[in-house]
Amino acid sequence: MDIRTWGQALNTMPKLSLQEWQGLDIVARWLIATRASVLFMTFMSAALGGLLAAREGLFDWALWSACCLGLVLAHATNNLLNDYTDSRRGIDKDNYYRNQYGVHVLEDELLKPRQFWAYVAFTGGTAILLGSWLVWERSGLTLELMLAGAFFVLFYTWPLKYLGLGEPAVLLVWGPLMLGGTYYVLVGNWSWDVTWLSLLYALGPTSVLFGKHIDKIDLDEAKGVRTLPVILGETRARAWVIGMLSLQYLGCLWLVASGRESWLLLAVGINLPTLWRLLQVYRDPKPAERAENFPENIWPLWFSAFAFDHTRKFTSIFVLALLIGHFLG
Numbered sequence: 570m571d572i573r574t575w576g577q578a579l580n581t582m583p584k585l586s587l588q589e590w591q592g593l594d595i596v597a598r599w600l601i602a603t604r605a606s607v608l609f610m611t612f613m614s615a616a617l618g619g620l621l622a623a624r625e626g627l628f629d630w631a632l633w634s635a636c637c638l639g640l641v642l643a644h645a646t647n648n649l650l651n652d653y654t655d656s657r658r659g660i661d662k663d664n665y666y667r668n669q670y671g672v673h674v675l676e677d678e679l680l681k682p683r684q685f686w687a688y689v690a691f692t693g694g695t696a697i698l699l700g701s702w703l704v705w706e707r708s709g710l711t712l713e714l715m716l717a718g719a720f721f722v723l724f725y726t727w728p729l730k731y732l733g734l735g736e737p738a739v740l741l742v743w744g745p746l747m748l749g750g751t752y753y754v755l756v757g758n759w760s761w762d763v764t765w766l767s768l769l770y771a772l773g774p775t776s777v778l779f780g781k782h783i784d785k786i787d788l789d790e791a792k793g794v795r796t797l798p799v800i801l802g803e804t805r806a807r808a809w810v811i812g813m814l815s816l817q818y819l820g821c822l823w824l825v826a827s828g829r830e831s832w833l834l835l836a837v838g839i840n841l842p843t844l845w846r847l848l849q850v851y852r853d854p855k856p857a858e859r860a861e862n863f864p865e866n867i868w869p870l871w872f873s874a875f876a877f878d879h880t881r882k883f884t885s886i887f888v889l890a891l892l893i894g895h896f897l898g
Contacts, residue, residue, distance in 0.1 A: 571597050578605050581866060585672050590679045602674045602688055603645035607877075610774045611644040612637065613884045614743050617770060618751025620888065621763055624895050627756045632706065636751045639699035640718075646693040647722045653685070654726040660792055693722075707754050714750040718742070736797040739778050744771030762829070769820040770887065772813045773880035779810045780873035784855060807851045810872070814844060814879060821887070831894035840883045847875045 571594055577583050578600035590598065599605075615637035622628050656675045674680040680688070700715040721729075721742050729735050748767035753759055782789065782796040783806050790799045798806035821837050824830040851872065859868040867874050 575600060579609075580606055582606060583672065584866065585679075587677070587679060590672070598679075599688065599692075601672060602649065602680065602685075603692065604648045605645070607648075607777070608641050608644055609881065610743060610777070610884070611641050611747060613888060614747035614767075614770070614774075615640050615751045617767075617888055617891070618748045618763075619755060620891055620895060621748075621752050621760075621766070622755035625756055629755055632703065632755055633751070635699045635703055636754050639696050639703065640747050640751070642692050642696035642699070643718055643722055646689060646696055647725060649685070649689050649692065650722065651726040653689075658727065660794060703754055707757065709753075709757065710759065711754060714746065714753065717746055718750075721746070730796060731794055733795055733797045733800045736775055736778055736782070740768065740771050740775045742771075743774040744768040766824070769817060769824075770884070772817050773884055776810050776813050776876045777873055777880055779806060779813070780876035781870070783807060783810070783872045784870055803854065807872070810876060811848060811851050814847065814876075814883075817883060818844070830891070831897075833890045833894045833897075834887070836890040837883060837886050840879070840886055843879050843882050847879050850875045 574583070574593060574597040578597060582604060583601060585593075585601070590601075593601075615633070619628060619633040619637070622633075652673060652675055656673070672679060675685060700718070704711045704715060721738055725735060725738055729738050744767035745764050748770060749759070749764050752763045779798060782798040783803055786796075786798050786803050786806070789796050801809065818837060818841070821830075821834050825832055825834050855871045859865065863871075
């Protein structure tokens with residue numbers, strides 16, 4: 570076991586040679602192939618849904634564990650299929666953006682097609698089994714939620730991402746579908762209060778995707794991938810990210826002022842220096858060359874790197890504040 574590589578894969582997207590890849594254990598390979606560093610956002614959606622259910626006194630470890638693991642594996646499956654679709658459509662050819670900051674298991678020929686589909690079968694199959702068990706246990710809207718999730722897993726990369734619908738899809742998936750769906754599975758009722766809270770949280774993951782698509786806006790436009798930043802233009806897209814992340818803090822302030830949440834939620838203000846640093850970055854276009862103090866293993870990610878750093882910190886404080894508020898009553 571290479572615990573160190575596991576940790577790297579959960580925090581970054583390592584760049585490896587074929588020889589280095591062959592020396593890894595199966596867990597490290599799976600983490601890298603599925604881009605496990607971004608699965609944190611899915612885990613936090615499920616964690617927040619579970620926390621909101623616990624506040625109602627209706628938390629169940631078995632149901633939550635199945636829901637959380639199923640969502641993480643569904644996201645991992647989507648990442649694998651995203652690589653396959655973009656590779657088959659020629660988007661990831663010729664050292665495209667993705668290959669510059671991390672491995673692409675198909676383009677770099679780290680996995681043979683048979684091995685790749687074994688990864689997909691295991692990851693997606695386990696997600697389906699867990700979802701099916703939840704449908705059996707909870708019925709109601711659980712089947713519809715599972716089918717909606719399957720739709721986004723299969724069709725996010727194409728055609729949604731190509732039509733400027735990828736970013737709205739992420740807002741819906743990481744919000745009402747994942748967070749609201751986890752709450753529903755545990756509680757048995759749909760809550761619109763939870764739905765609005767989930768959208769507030771989902772602005773974070775959406776900003777990360779926005780940032781990534783701004784980073785490669787010219788390449789996407791040249792290859793006919795009309796993401797929302799391509800449609801809006803870089804300047805407007807950067808303004809959208811600033812607006813979305815600012816709205817998270819204003820939303821928390823409103824939740825406290827309206828009495829819907831404890832004053833502890835104001836703790837997200839601890840992250841304001843990170844927001845300020847991000848605002849300075851998003852005021853200007855992406856630099857042509859990597860700055861000396863910017864990590865080489867992250868470049869050419871730029872806007873997405875700052876958005877991801879902000880989202881990890883904001884989300885951690887957001888969930889922790891709600892958790893402490895729950896235990897303090």
